[in-house]
Amino acid sequence: MNPAPARKSRNPLVIVLWTNALLLGAILTVILSRGNSTAHAEQPPIGGGAGVFIMPGQLSFNNWGCYMIDVDRQTLCVYRYFPGQQALRLEAARSVKWDRQLANLNTFPEPGQIQALIKAQENARGNAPPSFQLVPAATEPAGPATAPDSPMDGKAVDPPRE
Secondary structure (H helix, E strand, C coil): CCCCCCCCCCCHHHHHHHHHHHHHHHHHHHHHHHCCCCCCCCCCCCEEECCEEEEEEEEECCEEEEEEEECCCCEEEEEEEECCCCEEEEEEEEECCCHHHCCCCCCCCCHHHHHHHHHHHHHCCCCCCCCCCCCCCCCCCCCCCCCCCCCCCCCCCCCCCC
16 A cells, blocks of 8 residues: 655745745846936047047037047147038147146136135134135136236237247
8 A cells, every 4th residue: 555645845944935036036037127227427438548638529519529638748629520511620729838837717716715714614623614705706808818917917918839
């Protein structure tokens, strides 16, 4: 006589592990089926080497071009692309050698005001921060750039020629 086959007992731990595996599989399926729906801001590619770098950029609402920086010659150039003519044209070029020596041109708040805020913050350690109201410097009429405190009396300053 054959005895009746013994019924296998189901271990609760095995059931819980299989349930977890199935749920993780379902979550993975949902994640993979969604694709990449989030928009990420990407840095535009920068190409270059040997001291010359080119970066594409949007120049205005519907105009595109690129910026070229020559580190060795300290120059910046802007090129605009004209799709109808399939042309790339030089829009602007300048030496930045002297620009980097300016400490305060068309900036707000001025560096002195920031320095005063930092000193006040350092002096008020543990106290409530002081309230400051930054007031922009008086704006000058639009026109050619002039050097501050220049003996040129408001005349345009031409870049030095090398």
